[in-house]
Each structure stands twice: as structure tokens, then as C-alpha cells.
Amino acid sequence: MTYFLQQGLNALQLGSIYALIALGYTMVYGILSMINFAHGDFFMVGAFICFVVVTFMGLPFVPAMILSIIGVSLLGVIVERAAYKPLRQAPRVSAIITALGVGIFLENFTLALSPYPKHIPAIIENTSWTFGGLTISSLQVIIILLSLALMTVLHFIVQHTRVGMAMRAISWDKNVVPLMGVPVNNVISITFAIGSGLGGAAGMMYGMAYPIIDPYMGIIVGWKAFIAAVVGGIGNIRGAVIGGYILGATEIMVAAFFPSTYRDFTAFSLLLILLIVRPYGIMGKPRPQKV
Amino acid sequence: MGNRIIETDNLTVSYGSIAAVKVISFHVEQGEIVALIGANGAGKTSTLRALSGMTTYGGRVSFMGRDLRGVAAHKIVGMGMAHVPEGRGIFGNLTVLENLKLATWQRRDKKEVAADYDRIFNIFPRLKERRQQSAGTLSGGEQQMLAVGRALMSKGTMLLLDEPSMGLSPLLAQEIFSMLAELNRAGTTILLVEQNANMALRLADRCYVLETGIIVLEGTGKELIGNPQVKEAYLGT
Numbered sequence: 001m002t003y004f005l006q007q008g009l010n011a012l013q014l015g016s017i018y019a020l021i022a023l024g025y026t027m028v029y030g031i032l033s034m035i036n037f038a039h040g041d042f043f044m045v046g047a048f049i050c051f052v053v054v055t056f057m058g059l060p061f062v063p064a065m066i067l068s069i070i071g072v073s074l075l076g077v078i079v080e081r082a083a084y085k086p087l088r089q090a091p092r093v094s095a096i097i098t099a100l101g102v103g104i105f106l107e108n109f110t111l112a113l114s115p116y117p118k119h120i121p122a123i124i125e126n127t128s129w130t131f132g133g134l135t136i137s138s139l140q141v142i143i144i145l146l147s148l149a150l151m152t153v154l155h156f157i158v159q160h161t162r163v164g165m166a167m168r169a170i171s172w173d174k175n176v177v178p179l180m181g182v183p184v185n186n187v188i189s190i191t192f193a194i195g196s197g198l199g200g201a202a203g204m205m206y207g208m209a210y211p212i213i214d215p216y217m218g219i220i221v222g223w224k225a226f227i228a229a230v231v232g233g234i235g236n237i238r239g240a241v242i243g244g245y246i247l248g249a250t251e252i253m254v255a256a257f258f259p260s261t262y263r264d265f266t267a268f269s270l271l272l273i274l275l276i277v278r279p280y281g282i283m284g285k286p287r288p289q290k291v
Numbered sequence: 292m293g294n295r296i297i298e299t300d301n302l303t304v305s306y307g308s309i310a311a312v313k314v315i316s317f318h319v320e321q322g323e324i325v326a327l328i329g330a331n332g333a334g335k336t337s338t339l340r341a342l343s344g345m346t347t348y349g350g351r352v353s354f355m356g357r358d359l360r361g362v363a364a365h366k367i368v369g370m371g372m373a374h375v376p377e378g379r380g381i382f383g384n385l386t387v388l389e390n391l392k393l394a395t396w397q398r399r400d401k402k403e404v405a406a407d408y409d410r411i412f413n414i415f416p417r418l419k420e421r422r423q424q425s426a427g428t429l430s431g432g433e434q435q436m437l438a439v440g441r442a443l444m445s446k447g448t449m450l451l452l453d454e455p456s457m458g459l460s461p462l463l464a465q466e467i468f469s470m471l472a473e474l475n476r477a478g479t480t481i482l483l484v485e486q487n488a489n490m491a492l493r494l495a496d497r498c499y500v501l502e503t504g505i506i507v508l509e510g511t512g513k514e515l516i517g518n519p520q521v522k523e524a525y526l527g528t
Contacts, residue, residue: 162396165389169382176380179343181368181397181445 002133007256008249013140013209015248016147020202021225022232022240023154024076024195030171030235031191032088034095038079038102040222042196046072046203047213048110051120061123065146068204069197076196077189085185103218110215117214120207143205150201151241154194158237163190171235231271233284242282247271294321296449296480297342301350304337311337313504314350319449324471324481326491326512328525329501335484336377338501339451342482343367343374354449369397373447377454379438383427387418387437390426394441404444411440414470432463439470449480456487468494488525492516500525 021043028036049071053059059067083102087095128137158164166187170177177184206221207213224247232243247267254266274282297319304312312334319325327335341348344364352359354372368374373394382390391411395404412419415436421429426437435455442450455471456464468490475481485491492498492512500508500521508515515521 162392165385165393166396168384168389169393172382172384173380175345176376176382177393178345178364179368179374179376179380180394180441181365182393183363183365 005134007252009136009140011249011252013143014252015245016144017202017206018225018228018248019241019244020147020150020198021222022229022244023237024199025226025229026234026237026240027191027195031167031188034092037096037099038106039199040218041103041106042072042076042199043203043222044110044215044218045075045106046200047207047217050204050207051118051213054121054123064123065201065204068200072200073193073197076192080189080192107215114215117212120211120213139208143209150198163187167191227271231274231281233281236283239281239283296321296355297482298353299350302338302341302352303349304341304346310504315506317499317506319480319482321480323496324475324483324494326483326485326495326498327501328485328488328491328498333501334504335501336453339374339453339484342451343372368445371446371448372451373442373445374451375438375442375453375455379434381426381434381437383425385426386423387426388422390437390441391444394444398446407444411443415440431458435459435467452481452483454484454486456485456490464490
């Protein structure tokens, strides 16, 4: 039982990171109906920014976190303006291929600067507490609580601010929003900033939990988070969070009770079955055709 | 001659190689209700879309004396032109109140905005009852009221309405049209696109008849109701 609860904590930690990344996919999809396949690489850039500011500037946790978030937010905004916006009227497949290209660019750009894997030094004091056989580390506490805090802030922005209202309106019908006097391009930029920033935060936290980082680390994590977003119902914010935690829990639990080589195979089989049962995802709804 | 709020000069709108609007010139004066009538595909909706900056066009459109070329759609809203699109364009995932609030994006006069909610809830009491409800749950007539309410919240002094009677029962359509007449008496200029020519002609001060992208007839509402050509083609009697 203790072992199970202990694994539950690990699942929360991994699930939080997947959820944060999945939010970026789902927000961009919600607003542009486009999958930003470079998002996993945004996540990787977050980890590398953390490495740079910690190693070369000696910054502590909080400023490093802020810089990772801001850096990746900016990256998201620039990529959207430079690479995706010109293709907004083009067939959807062009935007998807461009996103894949941006991802490969980011991987190889980072590879050019950093040909060998890097190690992020520990920036928070590693203490752990034990309650009745259950051990929790300071890093786990930080990852879980900070993720929840970021998700709460996101929820507040989307549900209770003007720009959040505009995001929801765009996800319903992008064409009418300019007629309300809303500058759609600015709202799209803000969406990219927030979604990418969450990915950057996830990259930094992932890099602290698994401190060996390399330019390709975003690929498989990005795919997994994308699948989490789809399982939750792509375009649905709550769905992305639920999908992230389901995926995190499945991976950890499979590895805890079966040989760890079964992990991805089992996790993805489960997700495939979920999608067969609910093709629109857990929170997704088939949108009634508008007449 | 009154003050021309909208004036178009050789307006053309094309989608690829298909010309939806082939050179039309018309104007709307301050305080008028002007109707554009015509069958499906006559270019009515494209004309409105050009006016509000939702599509690229050839020729010239001016609004209150200002050339609109290159002005972004959201800025045109800020200048006082409000476009109620075809199919109403309600955001079904937002509440009624949020729909109204979104339309105030360009406004900086907070106090007047607060007063305008009251004004709109006065005109449309049913929206007040349902203000916390998601707009997708409204009936067709209520959605049309919300669409007009939104246009007023954006402080539109020039209303472009695309088929406000579409999908409504004759009774509800009548109700919406009376509201439009009332708004007009209160000072709102209206440009109306309608397939329901009968109602549009009775409401409008002046009217243009469009056929395949050109204006074939123009006159006052009364003149056109009596016109045998219009009678045969659009009034069905």
C-alpha cells in the first residue's frame, strides 16, 4: 500500500509535467485548429534556458523559472508570427509541416550550440520528508504545487479576464471575433505566449527532476503530452490536465508493477482503447454542425 | 442632401476568379434605413463584408468621410460601424453577458458602458433574464436580439445587418423589425440586407436591388413596393 501511494506521488509529479505541456497543445489547437508540433521542442528550450541561466549566471530557482517561462513565451510568439501566421489561410497541412520543420530547426540549433548532453546542477536544496513510510522530496513538492498554481492562474485567465473571454470566443468562431472589435492577432499571440510559457515551465521542472538534458528530449515527451491532450479532448483545457495526469499515472503504475519495458507499450495501448471508446477525448464533445 | 455616412465607389469583391460584387456604388445617409435586397448570390453579404473590413475588395469605401482601405476590421468597429453577421455569429460557449461584454473591447468609456448594459436590457428584457445563461441555449429570436444588442454595445452608430429575419417565425421577425425601427428613431443609421423583401421595403427609407453583383434598381421603399418588376421578382405577388 505504501509502495502504491509512493508511486502515486511519482505519478502526480510526472502527470503535472505532461499536463502543463498538453495545455500548450490544446490552447493553440483551441484557437487556431492547428497542432503546434514544435511544442515539444519549446519544452526542450525551456530546459536549456534553465541550464544556461543556472550554470553561467548562477541564478537561483525563482529567477531561473521566470526566465525559462519568459524565454519560451517569446519563442512561441516569434515562431507564430514568423512561421505560422503567414500560413493561416493556407491548407492546414502546410502549417503542420511548418511546425514539424520549426521543431527540427530548434533541435538542430540547440545541437549546434550544445553537441553533448548537459547536466542541470541542483538549484533547490534536496530535502525529503517521511510520513508513515511515505517519502516526499522538496523537488516533488515544488513540481506538483507549482504546476497546480500555474494551472490555476491559467484557469483564471481563461475564465475571468477579457483576453480569456476573447480566446474562448475565437475557439467558437474565429471569423466573427473581429466584428466585436477584438484584435484577433494579438489574442493569438497572447495564447501562444501562455501556452509556450507553460511548456517552458514544464521543461525546466523536467530538467530539474531528470537533470540530464539533450536537444532531442522534447520529441518523445512532446508526443506523449500531445497524446494526453488528445485523450483529454483536444481544445479542451480541463481535458488536457486530466489527460496529462492519466498518462503520468499509467506510465508510473505500469513501470511499478511490470517490467519497465512494458511502460510505453501499455500506456499507449490504454490510450488507444480510450480513444476508440471516446473518439473526441474524455472532455471533448462532438460539436453540433452549425446551420 | 444629408450627411453621407457610408459611401462606396465602384466596389468590387471577388473570391478567386468569381466576382461576387461587380462594381456597385451606393451610399447611406445619416439617420436612414437603407435596404439591399436581392436573391441568393446577388452579392449582398459580400458587400457588407467589404464595408466592415472582413474581405478584400476593389474600389473605395468611405465611412464618415474616411477611406477605409487598409483599416483592420476591429478598428472599423471602434469607429462606430457594427456588423451583425449572417447567422448572427453568437458565441454559444460564452454567456449572454460575456457576448455583450466582448463587443465593448474597443471602448474606453467605462461609465457609459455600464449605462449601455441597462439600456440594452431595457430594449431586450429577455436578455436580462438570461444574462448568465450560455448563449448557445437561447432561441433563434433571442440570439438575434443578442446579436443586435452586441452591435449596440460596441457603440455602433451605423448598424450593418445581414438577414436579421433569417430562421425566425414571421411574428418574431416582425418584432425584430419593430425594434430596428425604434433604434433608428433613436438615432442609429441602419444598412439592412434582406431576402424578405416585403418587410425590408416597408421598413427602409431607401432601397437598392442587387442582381448578380450589380445594382439594377434603386428607390424609396414605397416606390419599389409599387414597382411591377420588384413585385414579380421579390414580393411573389
